[in-house]
Amino acid sequence: MSRNKYPEETVRRILDTAERLFVEKGYDRTSLQDILDETGLSKGAIYHHFASKEDIFYSVCERIGKRNGAALARLRDDDTLTGLEKLRAISRLSLQLERQAKTFNMMPYLKDNAKFLAMEMCSIYEDVVPVFMEPIVRQGIADGSIRTAHPRALAEAMVLLSDVWINPIVQPATREEIRARCAVYNQLFRSFGIEELIDEEVVCALEAYADMPRPSQPLNAV
């Protein structure tokens, strides 16, 4: 079936399949052959639309970033909320986005998903902070709901902690650990005027992750 009339459909199929496989098995353990088998496409098809396996991975990440970015942009540009209120909303929102993306069962633990972690860190520095978080913090400074002389740095600390620590994707944790993390997280930012960054409702939602079934064992025991 050459010369498809709707090539963007093919691209979508490739990205959908690749995203699922990368999330399920990790980048390294997903071979091009796996993607070929599951899409029913040929190598020619894939290399017509993408330059390399890594290119597919980056495109997958970019698409996830765009999905999340749309929701974050709406929040950022909402002019009925103060900066502080937006920060609180983000805690709620990012949990929701994570659920959608199903990245929360991304692992057999961290080691098999090094590439995703690295990309997340990159996008935090290059995208999430400068495009969404810093502007929101600056708004908070302007409207008096946040106090700091270093909006960028404060935004970085908040996003990093929430995305690679609070967020239980990265490391499984018990209910008590999750609750303790949230308590510390809230206390950390109190002196910047940011009270109750994570409210009880979100804490409960986070706690639910503690019971999530995890893949039995990391494949590469050290």
Next chain:
Amino acid sequence: MSRNKYPEETVRRILDTAERLFVEKGYDRTSLQDILDETGLSKGAIYHHFASKEDIFYSVCERIGKRNGAALARLRDDDTLTGLEKLRAISRLSLQLERQAKTFNMMPYLKDNAKFLAMEMCSIYEDVVPVFMEPIVRQGIADGSIRTAHPRALAEAMVLLSDVWINPIVQPATREEIRARCAVYNQLFRSFGIEELIDEEVVCALEAYADMPRPSQPLNAV
């Protein structure tokens, strides 16, 4: 030259070479052939001492962990310092360790070193926090120099921020950005009784990284 009398020398050579190559080029871009060429050994030799390429990587990481662990253990067990004083000393120490390991020029940016980042995160949760940081925080609580109900969580937040944020390895930054990060970092932990976690001297040392030459371009532009 078969049947070497000092096989541990061979192991050391393999680990030394692999560590250097992994740091210079990243795990993915270092092939076994590279290690063979630079050590002058054969595949048989390497697979006699190691189970796989990943096994070499884990051994490299383990060795780095042991090197750092020795220094951290000495600090932890020093009974002339309060918990708080030990935390301050760690800021200084980890900078020093990083310099030794030369991991600070680990990159062509983050994307080429996903595996190291993931291992660092793992070792933070599995090793650094429970073995070193949490005991120190607990000591600080006992001797009154630190105030928190959640020593583990506080330790996690401190290590994460210092290792993947303050530490300029992960993302290059200007002098002003580094200084701003340190200021925010110090303010974050003030309410736990932890004053001046990073002092001016360390800030200056960190600033010096801003001028470090970085590899020109990431190899995989998105």
Next chain:
DNA sequence: CGCAAACAAACCAACGGTCTGTTTGTATCC
């Protein structure tokens, strides 16, 4: 002397990636 540790090196399947070839939608010309 014998045996296993410590290698050397040929060998292998699978991988990511390339190249050439084929089909086919569509713009263009008359």
Next chain:
DNA sequence: GGATACAAACAGACCGTTGGTTTGTTTGCG
């Protein structure tokens, strides 16, 4: 509006390299 041209959209054979295995050889040492 039908023939023609052309490139987009694939298919699939092919290639070098990779990580990993196997078999063979040397040699220190009990």
